[in-house]
Structures are given as structure tokens and as C-alpha cells.
Amino acid sequence: MIRSPYLLYLGHSNDEVGIKTSRGLAVFRPEACVGEFRHDDCGLTLDLPRMTFAEAVAAGAKTLVLGIANAGGKLGDDLVRDAIAAIEAGLDVASGLHNRLRDEPSLVAAAARHGRLLHDVRDPRPDLPIGTGKPRAGLRLLTVGTDCSVGKMYATLCLERGMRARGLTADFRATGQTGILIAGSGVPLDAVVADFISGAIEQISPARDDDGWDLIEGQGSLFHPSFAGVSTGLLHGAQADALVLCHDPVREHMRGLPHYAMPGLAETLEANLRVARLTSPDVRAVGVALNTSKLTTAQAERLCADTSDALGLPCTDPFAMGVDPIIDRIIACFAPSSRVATLTH
């Protein structure tokens, strides 16, 4: 187990999207975060106290979380140097990067020397099954997106909060390193061996008969040429009853790929429903989640209204505006009475 509280690492980051792990922890587990570590050239903040490693230890921090997520996930020299300094100051280190801490001899040596632990959150468990696609009981919702990093984890976590607040049973199922750090369990899907993608999702969202929902965190996009395989396996493994489409309206091109335009919302929804139907023939869309953080309130409300009209689905910014319109739709579609009605027809 990773010991909290955490010191969140920003390092030299100047890419807001790149620090989403650190920010996710600050937002969804604020009680576990004592501060942030950043260098002078880091233009970002999580609005947590800026601390050196020694100050963090004095404030009670147990673990430095390397909550930066660059494509490819290399451990840079700077990162290793900082992690060693943190170890020497008395902190464990947790990382969600592709490259493992355990593969960096200088880190392993420093941890051994000082009696500290290294946590690689992106190590999947070794007993993943092959997916079967067999129909299983329970209600499952999956967030899908036009692109990577458009708010799928946020939307899913906001839905968990919102559904619980309205008396529904709902459990977040994490598929990425930030989600796993927040939820305490899950599968780091991008690190799973390709043959086991759908099986890993079947494993973390098994059959349930309590009328509760598994809310599965989506990954990637069917329209991202680097990662669409992950998204496809996730759709098949999730066997989702409901999809929520997530989108960043100010994204200019596919993340990391200036030569790829963003797909349209209707096109994205249609493609996801088509792929999802292989294992869940009656899957339906129940809402659209926009990240409107770069828009004014008026712009955001207008955009949500227009998007809702265009797609015939409730549309909201889950973080800024809440998720009630989507929950209303979920209840309308999946309340026991409407499910019986569906079966009767």
C-alpha cells in the first residue's frame, strides 16, 4: 500500500495536461495531499503549499507522487535526481510513468540505502484473464472521448459523487494511474499486454446484482492513431449499458499529433456505440461531458445547450456544472420500471 499523505510532484512542468495525475489527486483526494513540489521554471500550481522535500517530511508527507504524465513516459535525469533527493529526505516515491522506478538502478540503490519504498502504479497484476465477452449481470457506464485527456476520469469521478449524493449505488473503476491512486485499486490499462485488454476490464467490473453501477474510467479515443486499440478493448470489456461522451471544446488537434484533426461529436458517438454493440447490443448514450474550463460561464452554458440540442442528449461540464442532467437521463433509461418496460416490449 502507498502511504499517504502525499507530496505532489510538478517538477519543471509547463503543460497543464501533463500534470493531470497530480491535479487529479489534489482535486479528488485533497485530504491526502500536503503540498506540491515544483522548480522555479514550473509555471503551474495546484494551489497547494509549495514545499521542499524536507518541508514536506516535516509537514507529515510520507510519499512523493511523480504525478506527471508525458507521452512515452520516460524517466528524465531531472526526475531521477529529484526522486533521489526526496528519498534522501525521507520520502517513499510513487510513479505512474511507463518507465518503472524499479528499472532505474540509482533509484533502487537510494531506496535500499535509506529504507524507502518505490511504487510503480502502472504494474498490472499478473493474473489478467483473456476477455470472453460473455453477458454478465449488473449496470455499467463507460466514459468515452474524442481524444485522450479530455476529462474522462473527471467525468467518471463526478458521476460517482453525484450518483451517490442522490442515493444510487455507484463505484468508480479506475483504468489509469491517477484513478488508481485515487480509488486505491484498478488496472493500469495502457500497461496491460495487448491480448488482455478486454479481459482486464471484465476483471475490474465483474457481474453484480445489487442494482448498483460500475462507472468505468475510459481511456484514449477510437480516433487517436496511437491508442485506439486500447479504447477498442476497453469498450468490448466494459460491456457498457451506458456511454458518456467526453470532449474538450478548445482542443485544436489530437493530443500529441498536430497532423490529426479532432473528430466530430456525433461521429465519435456513433463509432463508440458501433464498437460497443459487439458485446452490449442494447448500449445507449446517456450524456455528453465537456471540459469548459477555458470558456466563460456564458460560453460554456451556450455550448452545453447547443450540444445537447444537436445530439439529443444531456450535456454538462461535470466539474463546473454538476452531473444531474446526466443522472436524470440514467434514471429515466435504467430505473427498474423502465427496465421492466424494455423487457416487456
Next chain:
Amino acid sequence: MIRSPYLLYLGHSNDEVGIKTSRGLAVFRPEACVGEFRHDDCGLTLDLPRMTFAEAVAAGAKTLVLGIANAGGKLGDDLVRDAIAAIEAGLDVASGLHNRLRDEPSLVAAAARHGRLLHDVRDPRPDLPIGTGKPRAGLRLLTVGTDCSVGKMYATLCLERGMRARGLTADFRATGQTGILIAGSGVPLDAVVADFISGAIEQISPARDDDGWDLIEGQGSLFHPSFAGVSTGLLHGAQADALVLCHDPVREHMRGLPHYAMPGLAETLEANLRVARLTSPDVRAVGVALNTSKLTTAQAERLCADTSDALGLPCTDPFAMGVDPIIDRIIACFAPSSRVATLTH
């Protein structure tokens, strides 16, 4: 390097599809195969001399190839016992199974004791890149299928032979363990970490400017709920100019999944073209390859003719009837003159 010649392992197998690695080697590298090893309850043969391990060593064999491929790829007790006996008789052991020989302590100990080598063909190289989807020069063909194990590797290898026989430059790019054993290189795609599926394919089929073809071995199926993620990433990484659709006309349901019906050929082709267009907007289908080994010649010819009429594409059994109709279509579509014509319009 894996030392040849090989003794091919059939063990207790009674599932024809399960021994496709052994059979592929026997068919496409006959000069490297001295015999087959099978127990009395094995109802299959590759028409190679049946040998004990000692007899194989006496006949010059250097390596036992565990050419059986069961879903999930567990190493059973029988398999381990046989492999140890082979090592004791003087053979190296090569395996394409998911579970690695190197993770089986009794095998590792036996190999060390007798100075023999263990080869895990399904270990991807460690430097795989993330896919970019950037347009790259060259001509690429990918085989796709209605299901797993419907003849994609055979079709691709037959196309290589056939195209070379007609003076074209064409190189098989292996994506599975059998293909890698035949070609001497490639990527074991089902063992690649999910984030690197498309990047691995970009790596094995880099840009080329010699008017030659990369013929990329397909894997899985967009309609197989266990493995469609692999097929999706493969389509995106291949950036294929041409697709050949492969199908087994006597398959009754998706491999390993009695609860999933086979998709139709037109539906499969349409879905593959749609996914492929993300990275290769002008991709086109150039043929259909059927495995007609369970049909009479008359049935096979009738089925190919009917399929060709229905889809408007040349259709053949590559192994039984040759690949000339498909090569004719490739030349018609992609000969330098028609490519110039396409550019002019």
C-alpha cells in the same frame, strides 16, 4: 538466434488450429524441420517423421519448437516434462506461448544444467515507440479477418511467394510467433503492451521508397471481443494501402466463443476499411482469401466465384489455388501508371 533444424512439438494436441505454429513451420520452412514429436494420443501429424528426442538429436535437430498455441498460453505440466526431457536429450527449446519458458524454474534449471538455450519468441523488443500515424512512404498490404486463425499468416506468406515469383519486391512482416520463427524477425503483437500496438507496427514496416511492398501479417478480428483492440492498433499502425480479407467458411462461431456468431464478409470488410481510413484515407480492398481445406475442389471453386461476385473482389484460396487473381488486382490498382493516374485526377 534460434538454431535450426527444428523438431516440431505436437504433444497431446488434437485441435488442428492449435498446432498452427508447428504446421506453419513445416509448410513454409520445410528445409528447417527434421521431424515431429507427438504422444500416442495425438491425432494430428505434419507428415514429418515421428521422432523421439534422442532420434531427433541423432538426425541433427538443434531445437525443439513448442509450436502449439492455446488461448491463454499456459505451460502445462506435460509440456514442461517434455521440454525437460528434450533438454536432457540435447535440444534447445523455443516457445511462442504467452507464459515464458524463462519463468518456469524447472526448465531454467534443466537448461543451465545441460548448457541448453531457452527461446521465448513472444518477448517484444524493449524499445517499441508510441505510434504517430504520420504518413510514411511505401506500399503496404495488411491481411484482416472475420476471426482469429482464419489464414491471415498463410495468405500473407503466399502473397510474398506469389509476388516475388512475378518479379515484384515484397517482404513478409511477421506479427505472431509462427511468422517470426519463419521470417527470422517481426513483433509478437499480442505480447506488446497496449499503448505500443500501433507503434510496434510502424517500427516493423518503416517508410520505403523502392516500390516494394511490405506485406503485414494480420492478427485477430475487429469482431472478436477478446482481441479486437490488437486488430485496431494493427490497422492504424499498418497504414495500409491495400487490405486482403481472410475467412474460414466452415467456422461456426468466433474462435473460443460459442456465444459469438461469425460476422459477414461485407460487414467485416466495411468495418476494417472504416478503421483503416484513420491513418490511410485511400485504403482499398484488393481481395478475399478463403481457407477451403475442408471443402471439395468443386465446392471451393464455387464459393470463391460466388464470394468474388458478391464483394466485387478477386477471391481465392491462397494455399490451394494460388494468389494470382489478387496480385492482378494489386498491379491494376497500384502499378506506377495507375498511381500517377490517381494523382492526376
